[in-house]
Amino acid sequence: MTVHKAVILAAGHGTRFLPATKAVPKEMLPLVDKPVIQYVVEEAVAAGLHHVTIVTAGPKRSVEDHFDRNPELEQLLESTGKGPELREIRRVTDLAEIAFVRQKERRGIAHAVLVAHHVVGEEPFALFFPDDIIVSDLPAIRQLMDVHERHGGSVIAVQRLPRQETVHYGVITPEPLEDRVYRVRGIVEKPSLEEAPSDLATVGRYVLAADIWPLLERTPPGANGEMQLTDTLAMLLEAGHPLFACEFEGERFDTGRPLGLLEASVALALRR
Template structure:
């Protein structure tokens, strides 16, 4: 039976962004800019590069600016046209989504990532779907979600992006219990959410990029609480193992944790250095502070 195409993505964006207060008091943390684009736009562009066409934003109070960012701004576009700002107009129009491409679902109570994903159950239906956490900003020659989509079409089942972390930090992540390590792809026999360092089955951890099958919703619907008293996505993913293929993908690229202030600042430097128009100035700035 041929695999269903990957056309849907869920983006959990209901978090309060408390680590970036007071900047996030009145602005969604996903709207924080890296150079000249907000975090949410990087995630959406990455998904679109993988062929994804439909998006579900799991939102909370005060998150309306996220949806408005992808809407048509008629007055602004008209002003740019009148002022012959062709490059700015092109950049603005490139982010606009087709009608019906975005839906939003409100997560009224913050009960964990698993609960946020479960809120998208009607959107997902019977289709495979991607999950992108905008806090994880990816810098890859081939977009990370495109790498995952290609792996999904190769293996079927579920695929998660993984990376190795120092052993002492495994208690911050979902950790893989490995059945077979094939280098790029790792066959998974178990998952543990934020295990104590001494009990972690490996130092291969899941980052904020997933391709999952709709069967995960059946397990999430139980709303069982796990680590931290929250509904953990990792716990429900673990229950898929044995019923379908489940793999970890060592993606090629670099992740910047933009939920952390230091990671956010590092991302500014890294993305500026990738821009021909900004790299010389950024190198001069860095040299001045060396």
């Protein structure tokens, strides 16, 4: 089934960037000359996804404002002859059809996805974590969509990482299927070095089939009281639904860390 819609999660606190994120959402931190979340929306659009739902929580009105019209600013730019700047902010406004939904309680990633259910409906959708910025010739999410169109089911993005880093990620038990594509036989969240089943770690791009919705509703809270998507995916496997992994081609930056944001800024600036 073809994927038409995208969900972007922008509901986190951004505590790693305090005090900068006390009043500014981490998704709005600048990456060269654009906020982080704009790169993710542009990836979705480049992959053909023009219906985007952004899940927010807390004081994140500036995320909505960024993708909305600002007539006063547009008039100022027009009257002062700043044509390129005017065209750019209008381009951002017209990128996609964007809806915003609120996660009223921060109850974990699986819950944040679930609150978008009424907007997405009963169809497959692409899921983005904006902390992960992926630079690639073919959009990373498009690579996952291609796997979904060939094999059906749900698809998660994975990346090979040094073993000592896998303790910070979800890690899959892979069964090779084709070049850079695996059938997932198991998944564990933040395993110890001894328990990690492979060096293939999950990163923030997913294509999720509609059969994920009832499982999201039944996902139990974890040790920290939050509903984790990794637990939902494990339930998906237990229920016999197909789950695949795509080892995407591209360079990934974790902008959820201060060093990762700096590395991404330097790399993207050098590409200009």
